[in-house]
Amino acid sequence: MRYIELREHGDPEVMQVAEGDRPEPAADEVLIRVEAAGVNRPDIVQRQGFYPPPPGASPILGLEVAGEISAVGASVQRWKVGDRVCALTNGGGYAEYAVAPAAQCLPVPQGLSMVEAAALPETFFTVWSNLVHRAHLKAGEVLLVHGGSSGIGTTAIQIARSLGARVFVTAGSEEKCRACVALGAERAINYRSEDFVAVVREATDGHGADVIFDMVGGQYVDRNIQLAARDGRIINIAFLAGAKVEVNMLPVMLKRLVLTGSTLRPQPPEEKARIARDLEAQMWPEIAAGKVAPLIAATFALEAVAEAHRLMESSEHIGKIVLTVAH
Structure with missing residues (x-):
């Protein structure tokens, strides 16, 4: 098969097309003939050398794919050859064939193309596990999403709206802000010209944000604490502006805040399987009904x-x- 080889760490040019053997599925895995693969921020960080794959994972980049199953492991019961699936992989997605744990596969939602289906797993698993399993976001609560126009952000807007939350986002241009509002954000805040703390406080009559979903870090850490409502939950999934900050912990104590973070890839298979079950039960019907859909920026x-x-x-x-x- 053809795949993208990462010959060394560095700029995008270190990735080259190479040829190698198709992977063989383990007993609990399936082999997928890949038609589309999502590109995600962790791929960038792995290419740069700062996010090594966990033990046993494929060194090939790519954490989500969509395609047709071409082989199944000995203990796989649900899936069969020919099934159309999208899957959260443990690596290996930038290739003509990839293996994935059977429990991390989901059917391609009705009405979606393979390109759209490939855009689902990494972001939907990440958003669901953080907003639902960790933050316990509820209907009527206020959510602030930093990076609202990213793949994670556009997914978070839609999932949170489907749960009945009020959604605010930050983004870096008026075009991005309009796109976020079109997806269901109540208010999109251009961080280049507006103060998100002031805007959200005013819009919520001083309440603030019950949940803050942040991939920026840096100076946002302290401002998130300022904005958080009592019993608020602040979740970091990345630190694009820096992970080392000085924080006044007194408001954390006085407002009973939860500061937490997570990464998806190192989580145990059982947790990823649980997320997959939840998504299929609660979000796949929303996608099939056209109420939720991945927003595709570009294909290559x-x-x-x-x-x-x-x-x-x-x-x-x-x-x-x-x-x-x-192929």
Whole structure:
């Protein structure tokens, strides 16, 4: 098969098309003939050398794919050859064939293309596990999402709205803000010209945000604490502006805040399987009904993976970036 080889760590040009053997599925895995693969921020960080794959995972980049099952492991019961699935992989997605644990596969939702389906797993698993399993976001609560126009952000807006939450986001341009509002955000705040703490406080009559979903970090950490409502939950999934900050912990104590963070890839298979079950039961019907859908920013052929990474690093995109795989 053809796949993208990471010959060394560095700029996008270190990724090259190579040929190698197809992977063999383990007893609890399936082999997927990949038609599309999502591009995600962890891929960038792994390419740069700061996010090594966990033990036993494929060294090939790519954490989500969509395609047709071409082989199943000995203990797999649900899936069969020919089934159309999207899957959260443990690596290996930038290839013509990839293996994935059977429990991390989901059927391609009715009405979605393979490109759209490939844009689901990484972001939907991440958002669901953080907003629902960790933050326990409830109907009527106020959610603030930083990076609202990213793949994670556009997904968070839609999932939170489906749960009945009020959604506020930050984004870096008026175009991005309009896109977030079109997806269901009550208010999109241009962080280049507005103060998100002041805007959300005013819009919520001083209540603040019950849940803050942050991938920025840096100076946002202290401002998130300022904005959080009593019993608020602040979740970090990345620190694009820096992870080392000085924080006044007194408001954390006085407002009974929860400061937490998470990464998806190292979580145990049982937890990923639980997320998959929840998504299929609660979000897949919403997707099939057209109420929730991935927003595709751009597609690139597998061979143009360097261009896809450059777009991701520019942060100029709105939504998801997807690679298409020709056979």
